[in-house]
Amino acid sequence: MVAAVFIPIHLFLFGLAFPLAGFRSRVRAFVGSGAIPLAKMYLFVLCSLPLFHWAHRFRFTVYDGLQVKHLNEVVLVFCYGGAVLGRW
Amino acid sequence: MTNLPSTEFHPRWYRARVSTYWWMGSWRYLLFILRELTSVAVAWSVVLTLLLLRALLNGPEAYSRFMHRMQSPWMIAFNVIAFCFLLLHTITWFNLAPRAMPVRVAGSECPSFWWRLQTMCCGWLRRQRSRGLC
Numbered sequence: 001m002v003a004a005v006f007i008p009i010h011l012f013l014f015g016l017a018f019p020l021a022g023f024r025s026r027v028r029a030f031v032g033s034g035a036i037p038l039a040k041m042y043l044f045v046l047c048s049l050p051l052f053h054w055a056h057r058f059r060f061t062v063y064d065g066l067q068v069k070h071l072n073e074v075v076l077v078f079c080y081g082g083a084v085l086g087r088w
Numbered sequence: 089m090t091n092l093p094s095t096e097f098h099p100r101w102y103r104a105r106v107s108t109y110w111w112m113g114s115w116r117y118l119l120f121i122l123r124e125l126t127s128v129a130v131a132w133s134v135v136l137t138l139l140l141l142r143a144l145l146n147g148p149e150a151y152s153r154f155m156h157r158m159q160s161p162w163m164i165a166f167n168v169i170a171f172c173f174l175l176l177h178t179i180t181w182f183n184l185a186p187r188a189m190p191v192r193v194a195g196s197e198c199p200s201f202w203w204r205l206q207t208m209c210c211g212w213l214r215r216q217r218s219r220g221l222c
Binding site: 011061 | 106108111121124125126127128129130131133134136137138140141155158159163164167168170171174175177178181182
């Protein structure tokens with residue numbers, strides 16, 4: 001849900017619209033609101049949940065698509081380890 | 089068929105060999121793999137957000153450097169591709185969610201999420217119009 005609704009909005013705003021239009025102050029204002037606990041919580045949810053979404057999906061894409069089941073441990077550590085690292 | 093070991097009480101396994109490129113044989117399979125790969129675009133967006141936060145915490149110079157890098161053509165092109173993947177993820181997610189969790193209203197199942205979304209938007213517009221806001 002977070003990855004499907006909020007992530008495209010964020011990428012559009014911070015990855016395309018603001019760099020192209022040069023709205024630097026708006027980016028600063030948004031991230032400056034990180035001092036607010038609610039904004040901190042929002043950023044935490046925005047970053048942690050989609051990372052686990054990626055870890056789970058990417059793991060099974062590698063299994064099914066590339067058929068590398070013998071590298072089970074490596075893929076597991078790379079995917080979920082990356083998600084935990086990003087969350088930390 | 090792979091040569092897996094068989095025991096006295098267990099017959100030899102039958103495992104048909106599947107090509108590594110099985111997902112290129114059909115448009116449906118390709119769409120399935122593309123949908124799964126949208127998770128990479130999701131992870132990329134999160135990494136971008138984390139880098140943005142780090143640049144802001146490191147001061148104005150780091151932030152300017154980050155924004156300058158974001159304005160480069162290859163980064164814009166990469167973000168456009170990532171955004172297309174994210175849109176695919178959003179569309180397929182909204183198509184799949186009501187199938188996984190069908191919503192029933194007055195005993196009957198709602199046909200599709202888009203139908204519900206359309207109904208919600210129409211209801212909201214009607215309310216705004218009745219208030220004279222639009």
